[in-house]
Amino acid sequence: MSEVRSNAATVKFDHVTKRYGSFTAVNDVSLDIEAGKLVTLLGPSGCGKTTTLRMIAGLEMATEGRIMIGGKDVTCLPATDRDVSMVFQSYALFPHMTVMENVEYGLKFSGVPKKEITQKAQAGLELVGLAKFGHRLPSELSGGQQQRVAVARALVLEPQVLLFDEPLSNLDAKLRRHVREEIREIQQNLGLTVVYVTHDQEEALAVSDRIVVMNNAVIAQDGTPRDLYEAPANAFVADFIGEANIFDCEIESVSKAIATVKLGPVTLKLPSRGQTPGPAKLAARPRRIELAKAGAQNTLPGKIAKSTYVGSHAEYVVSTDKGEIFIISQDVDQIHAPEATVGVAFARSGPVLIGA
Known part of the structure; x- marks a missing residue:
């Protein structure tokens, strides 16, 4: 078992609600995520999982309640002031930049000395098995390789929390299995705190320390993959997990x-x-x-x-x-x-x- 990385942080939701006008996207959710663990938010479309992830990132602000990262109240802080990185479903790579330039991009705006930027970016590419691909453009990579570049770009910032938003949805079934194994291996080897959003039950069972099943803006059940599969709390969880x-x-x-x-x-x-x-x-x-x-x-x-x-x-x-x-x-x-x-x-x- 890997050690928890020193800057890996806990995440706490304390009675958090998010409303858009009269619509409640997340309703009175309380949640504790341990440092160094991979926790998956799982549920059908519209259940509130992506909104929950975006509130951790600071891309959405909570209407009520408190959000804590590493014991610090970040409820009102913008995304730029939170020590988190997100890997998006679309990868969001810059097509005109090389792989190396994509990975270096965030470092250039985070106060890292110039002489260390390339060194850190190369180390990030080595972590995801793309050390020899730094000179290529994203269009010259496969979908799985592009996903790994997006992971490397997030990892080099050494965030307290790493967020994944449906990271494998653009990949075919065989590649999904391979890349999810890589993400899990990196998370465990580095002791990262990861919050992972998916609607794929098999993916959640395969990568998670804990799974938080959401339905209709609330938590339906929270537990280990085995807990949820073998002892579902209700008919929704029983039918949704397998x-x-x-x-x-x-x-x-x-x-x-x-x-x-x-x-x-x-x-x-x-x-x-x-x-x-x-x-x-x-x-x-x-x-x-x-x-x-x-x-x-x-x-x-x-x-x-x-x-x-x-x-x-x-x-x-x-x-x-x-x-x-x-x-x-x-x-x-x-x-x-x-x-x-x-x-x-x-x-x-x-x-x-x-x-x-």
């Missing part, structure tokens, strides 16, 4: 924080997560649901509606009295055909009770 089957169920009883849950003919013993007897909702990932023989004990009766072989696994849509269930099976030796009758069983761990 795929999930959501069921209406009944909690029959709760004893020592274990709930006895009825889902049709199926009985499950699950952590109650603070819920009490009565109607409830259950989330189950497609890989945590299994196909069994028709009529098997403690299963939902069902019929295969769709069956798809995709190489590493098989995907099924099963019709049941509880609605259609999406199941991913690792068993590719025996593929169930459409119309086949089956039992639907739930893994011992994985299904979780959730809030509405």
